[in-house]
Amino acid sequence: MGQFVTEIKSGGGIAVDDTIQVKGYETKAGSRILEGFRPLFSAEAVERLERAGYDIAGKSAVGEFGLDLLGEFAYGAETCDTLRGAAAELVAAGTVKGALCVDLNGTPRRAAALSGVDFLKPTYGTVSRYGVIPCACSGEQIGVAAKTAGGVRELLRVVAGHDPKDGTSLPAETYDYHDGKAAPGMRVGIVKELYGAASDEQKARVTACAERLRGMGVAVDEIALPLADAARTAWNLCLCAETCNNVSRYDGVKFGYRSPDYRNIDELYVNSRTEGLNFLTKFVILYGSDVLSKGRYFTCYDKALKVRRLVAEQVKALFKDYDALLCPACSETEYRPYDIKDAFMTVFAESLFTAVPNLTGIPAMVSGGVQFMADALRDSDLLNLAEALEGGNAS
């Protein structure tokens, strides 16, 4: 179990992803560039948990800035046999009661699907991002992992609610998460494009889930989301551009890793970054820098923002007729190792299944190995669906 963990001090509490600051703990966000960085304050979500009496068990490992599939490219990961989906694994093993994870490109959803736990990425703006090591600010969101939907609900009620320190925080002071529709009578649409892109095993999971839903009085049919692929491209573009901008503050001067090898300030900058960042992050920086450059802004970045609006409209239209969308959370049911040189394209391909909620801010929940999405602020409906499938047991 030790390999999954950055620093777990006690069992039974809540694990916090290493992209979320906890005062007193080194916060590296999986990157060497932040080695030794001890934040001056805890994230708002962490403070809320502590105020409510929860123990912070420790930090769960993430890939560098949470950019990879499951955490496989965390700094130091090469010395581990396995380092995948740390928070989900800790929850699955019962080491911790639940976990706070940052969902910026679907990693916690993928991990939950592979580990068989629940994870809800709530509506953007419902959980404060204050204290999250920033990458893709416009769509990244703290979510909650737990063994059951009831466990997710319990923790989410604690951490969600308006935070004046976060300008994008929505106004509601609290969220009840008990106010959803009952599962029987709901209408659920299987997203054709995402279903069709998954492996046979994943298709079988979705089909089995649909059968169970029908059995409890949920209407399930197939729907089309033609912009799913465009949504993936748009989200990756935004993610790379924002990440490139956000990580440019790491220069080896004020905190984090500083290369021992420099003769002047420029070498200090360049060598610290060269040694402190991995290949995937460098690829993301170059791509993000390119799409924001003068010649490309309007043909790439601005276009991505337009696609973002179109996808939001398309999704909104679907939610007029459907309470939730059903789809796989990743292409396969097993993790397959890959080389970091191929990481950019591998992650890009895989984010087809997860990009829409990050791009549009809608909530998405993984439970029983499949993924559900709902309209903004309909997080409770997702919890009810998951709970119904789990047999209605509270955590």
Add this chain to the structure above:
Amino acid sequence: MSERWETVIGLEVHVELSTKSKIFCACSTTFGGSPNTHCCPVCMGLPGTLPVLNQKVLEYAVRAGLALNCTIDRETRFDRKNYFYPDLPKAYQISQLYRPIARGGYVDITADGVSKRIRIHEMHMEEDAGKLIHSDYGHETYPDYNRAGVPLLEIVSEPDFRSGAEVLAYLEKIRSLFTYLGISDCKMQEGSMRADVNLSVRRAGDAAFGTRTETKNINSLRAIEHAIESERSRQIHVLSNGGTVVQETRHWNDDTKTSTAMRSKENAPDYRYFPEPDLPVIHIDEAFLQSARDSLPEFAEARQARFVSEYALPDNDAARLTVRRETAELFEALVSHGAKPRDAANWLIVHVPHVLKTLSADAESMNVDAAELAELIRRTESGTVSRPDALQVLEALLSAAEPFRVADYIKNHGMSIDNDEGALEDVIQRVIAANPKAVSEYHSGKTKAIGFLIGQAMKELKGKSTPATVHERMEAALQ
């Protein structure tokens, strides 16, 4: 055979807003302070922090935009401007490019007696950067982030200036508008007002603009004049000798009074602006806009006209009193404390600037109790304090560390003119008796001779009366 050249100038003016706290955090904006004492994780750009807009900044910006006759964008937002430099802790500045708060305004100026309209292209909100202090001894540079996150407005003009005088008039106008609004103190020396000069020259009569340069690091009004003249001559020199002006950014050095090329257009940084994802789009509703309109003060021109009609001041005096809101308000306070409008105007236009000059103090930092100054003016003009003594009291008043009562000061320093009628009358009679020649000259029509008699009386009185009083009494005695 000297050719005639026309100078074309556009300005980018940065004005620091005088809000109590910074634009995206609660840190103080006070100027000075030990390095890095007005800082927090937000303005230090630490990871995990998020900006939250100070609503006062938005309010100030809307009022500024209205004062500059701009259209206020009802939907405005921030953008991130990427540049990597040690004075910018996040490696990006939160600014506005795509949806600035205000566009398309103008101000009217008068330079060299000619009125002119200067068009404003746009005005936007942004955060200031920190300050780098370079070591005098080694190669070290010390960043001070006290200024990082102080709110700024940047006002971009159209290339409508044709002379340095117009530029100065424009800056004075902006300073007047903004100090009247109470949104900035616009002190160039403290960096709360800065200007970058875009300048090109063209042969008189040419329709097309020449290639322009941008000069930065100009820190005073005088430096602007010098920088404009220097860059104008440099470009004319280059063109007259068959060369071409290179589009570049130049750095002004006020010690050498020259500028040096900083970077050419080819090396211009690509700021890779994109919408700031951490700050939501700002919607400005009609009620907010209307309350901003309602809060606009009476600006200099309107106040000048009112001073002429209400206080019967000459237009010139009214203009000088209303350049700065503080002066105009002090004038009205003096009048309300019983000073005659003409006297108050005279003191603020003549005596106060004169004394400030002897004290090497500037009007901007002047802090005087209006009631006490009015008392001094009343006593002087009614003749119970002599004018030389009054100027001494004024000097004390303007340089005093502790406030004091003018009445006490005059008493303690024996400056009070007792106006002992009997003593005054005695002196006058003695002077008349001792100077029969001057008296007969006066009576024979040479009225100028009275000046000599007054002088003799003043000498005997040793400043215990005023020339005006003695004049009056002497004239009466000679009848």
